[in-house]
């Protein structure tokens with residue numbers, strides 16, 4: 215893939231590309247079935263050093279594990295998305311429980327709440343969220359949280375905050391995936407210790423508060439992600455976003471943080487390693 219005016223994407227990549235992470239990309243999705251390994255390797259060549267592949271149900275969690283077994287520098291997360299909450303019963307969740315202890319699995323998710331599309335009834339979403347959060351807490355691995363309210367509302371964000379607060383000191387560490395929401399919600403999540411991960415969603419209309427949130431969050435409490443194959447940032451093919459495009463959101467976040475992409479990149483890798491320690495990565 216060639217990007218005019220971007221030497222980092224040419225065949226002759228610079229010796230020291232900006233370091234980056236993609237904290238959330240679905241290389242286990244159908245759209246990467248034939249070339250997921252090649253796409254991951256292409257991203258690594260342009261500086262994406264860490265790449266986390268989350269599941270959204272049992273089959274996709276299993277595909278994430280298969281992929282990271284082929285590429286040991288990738289990490290997996292296993293869990294059940296709110297869209298699939300009503301489809302995963304206790305017997306199916308037993309597989310997630312089993313896989314969660316594996317070394318390849320650095321987080322539980324993605325899980326969360328979606329009050330926008332409501333593909334699963336809200337009571338089922340809450341049951342699912344609670345068992346994924348409990349699994350994260352029991353394994354000591356962070357929970358990766360999807361949270362979308364209906365347009366113009368904040369009911370999912372408020373419900374998520376209430377769920378986490380109700381766990382008190384038993385709550386797991388949290389990663390807010392593809393951050394979206396008002397500034398006071400971000401502040402409340404930061405107060406609860408969460409790390410905020412920004413995606414191409416920040417460039418969409420209606421997501422203007424994300425710029426303010428990205429400016430106020432401490433530099434060691436932010437991550438970037440693509441949510442590939444979704445949420446293409448400006449410049450990326452809308453048909454299929456890929457991890458290498460995380461550099462667009464990385465540059466945006468560096469501007470908000472009033473730093474350089476190079477300085478931010480080093481911090482992103484350190485934050486990723488602190489949050490998702492893996493025995494499969496040699497100690498630094």
Ligand SMILES: [Zn+2]
Pocket residue numbers: 238240268324441
């Ligand atoms: Zn996702």
